[in-house]
Amino acid sequence: MKLAMIGFGQAGGKIVDKFLEYDKRTGSDIVRAAVAVNTAKADLMGLEHISMDQRILIGQSRVKGHGVGADNELGAEIAEQDMDEIQSAVDAIRVHEVDAFLIVAGLGGGTGSGGAPVMAKHLKRIYTEPVYGLGVLPGSDEGGIYTLNAARSFQTFVRKVDNLLVFDNDAWRQTGESIGEGYDDINEEIVQRFGILFGAGEIREGQEVAESVVDSSEVINTLSGGGVSTIGYAQEEVEETSTGGLLSRLTGEDETEGFDTAATTNRVTSLVRKAALGRLTLPCEIDGSERALLVLAGPQKYLNRKGIERGRKWIEEQTGSMEVRGGDYPYSGSGFVASVVLLSGVTNIPRIKELQQVAIEAQDNLDEIREESEENLEELVKDDEDELESLF
Ligand SMILES: Nc1nc2c(ncn2[C@@H]2O[C@H](COP(=O)(O)OP(=O)(O)OP(=O)(O)O)[C@@H](O)[C@H]2O)c(=O)[nH]1
Numbered sequence: 001m002k003l004a005m006i007g008f009g010q011a012g013g014k015i016v017d018k019f020l021e022y023d024k025r026t027g028s029d030i031v032r033a034a035v036a037v038n039t040a041k042a043d044l045m046g047l048e049h050i051s052m053d054q055r056i057l058i059g060q061s062r063v064k065g066h067g068v069g070a071d072n073e074l075g076a077e078i079a080e081q082d083m084d085e086i087q088s089a090v091d092a093i094r095v096h097e098v099d100a101f102l103i104v105a106g107l108g109g110g111t112g113s114g115g116a117p118v119m120a121k122h123l124k125r126i127y128t129e130p131v132y133g134l135g136v137l138p139g140s141d142e143g144g145i146y147t148l149n150a151a152r153s154f155q156t157f158v159r160k161v162d163n164l165l166v167f168d169n170d171a172w173r174q175t176g177e178s179i180g181e182g183y184d185d186i187n188e189e190i191v192q193r194f195g196i197l198f199g200a201g202e203i204r205e206g207q208e209v210a211e212s213v214v215d216s217s218e219v220i221n222t223l224s225g226g227g228v229s230t231i232g233y234a235q236e237e238v239e240e241t242s243t244g245g246l247l248s249r250l251t252g253e254d255e256t257e258g259f260d261t262a263a264t265t266n267r268v269t270s271l272v273r274k275a276a277l278g279r280l281t282l283p284c285e286i287d288g289s290e291r292a293l294l295v296l297a298g299p300q301k302y303l304n305r306k307g308i309e310r311g312r313k314w315i316e317e318q319t320g321s322m323e324v325r326g327g328d329y330p331y332s333g334s335g336f337v338a339s340v341v342l343l344s345g346v347t348n349i350p351r352i353k354e355l356q357q358v359a360i361e362a363q364d365n366l367d368e369i370r371e372e373s374e375e376n377l378e379e380l381v382k383d384d385e386d387e388l389e390s391l392f
Pocket residue numbers: 008009010011012014015039040067068069070071105106107108109110111112113136137138139142146169183184186187
């Protein structure tokens with residue numbers, strides 16, 4: 001499917017930049033427009049693929065290009081104030097040619113966390129195309145303010161978008177590596193998963209059309225209905241030869257005809273299980289997912305309808321959902337078969353419960369602080385009265 005991507009804040013900009021690189025590398029052609037918005041000038045300068053005139057610096061009069069320092073209320077305020085500037089970049093997008101908007105942001109900081117929900121609200125008011133969010137949760141070692149920002153931003157963002165796709169940095173931290181060092185690898189993981197999902201609806205030139213190819217409307221239908229989504233992924237290397245493998249040369253068989261379909265079916269079904277039961281972009285219980293979409297990507301001869309059908313049924317059983325779609329995405333030259341499982345409308349998410357708890361506690365603390373200061377005030381007043389009384 002064709003997307004207009006808007007990266008808000010540093011993480012958002014870097015991930016959209018990475019999507020452009022992925023497009024160039026794989027010929028996927030998902031990103032039809034890419035805009036980066038930030039309050040920090042240096043972050044915008046550091047991008048490589050987003051064109052200069054689509055990098056929008058906001059809040060210059062307030063923060064002089066230095067970022068908002070994790071103040072997400074300020075981030076939201078600036079986004080509201082400078083929406084005209086952002087809109088002029090969006091005006092350059094031929095919106096009727098895209099299937100949807102995707103707003104990408106790290107939810108722990110200030111600019112993306114505050115601005116992304118404001119952006120979503122704005123786009124929803126103007127356009128009829130779906131507006132999706134890709135929200136990145138901070139690592140739990142990043143500190144209180146990041147967690148609190150994420151908790152607040154998440155609650156608003158999920159209500160403003162048509163679907164919030166989530167990636168949790170905390171679940172993807174490499175051992176022995178600080179998350180800063182790991183961002184490049186992590187961003188690679190992000191674009192690989194979302195790239196296959198969004199690429200599935202696009203038939204590239206010169207590609208054979210498969211018997212049960214996934215259409216972008218299937219991605220859209222799976223995401224419609226809102227809520228939170230997570231993605232599972234698994235891949236296996238396969239031999240990809242245009243001249244015929246060793247076996248076919250030895251036996252003289254035509255490679256596709258003599259191909260072991262039972263092995264293909266088994267590979268597909270086990271890849272589906274690995275994807276759904278392995279590490280999800282946002283770890284959660286898959287039981288109770290409202291909708292799901294299964295995409296099998298790889299060289300045509302390694303995909304078959306039977307495997308996908310079995311995988312689809314298995315996901316139905318595991319999720320209890322009656323709305324599980326599935327199909328393939330012929331993708332040659334990669335040397336692997338990959339299974340992507342999109343689970344939409346997931347509800348049992350430990351990390352989100354944890355974040356909500358933090359937000360509630362912070363709210364209680366706020367009340368406590370207010371109560372304390374009120375008590376103090378009362379005491380002060382009382383002391384004053386006592387003093388006055390003792391005077392007489
Ligand atoms: N996956 C991923 N996460 C990132 C990356 N950079 C930052 N993050 C995460 O995103 C959160 C927000 O950081 P930034 O994107 O730098 O924040 P910002 O939106 O620019 O806001 P301010 O810097 O406060 O103005 C952090 O807490 C990290 O968890 C990245 O390249 N990849």
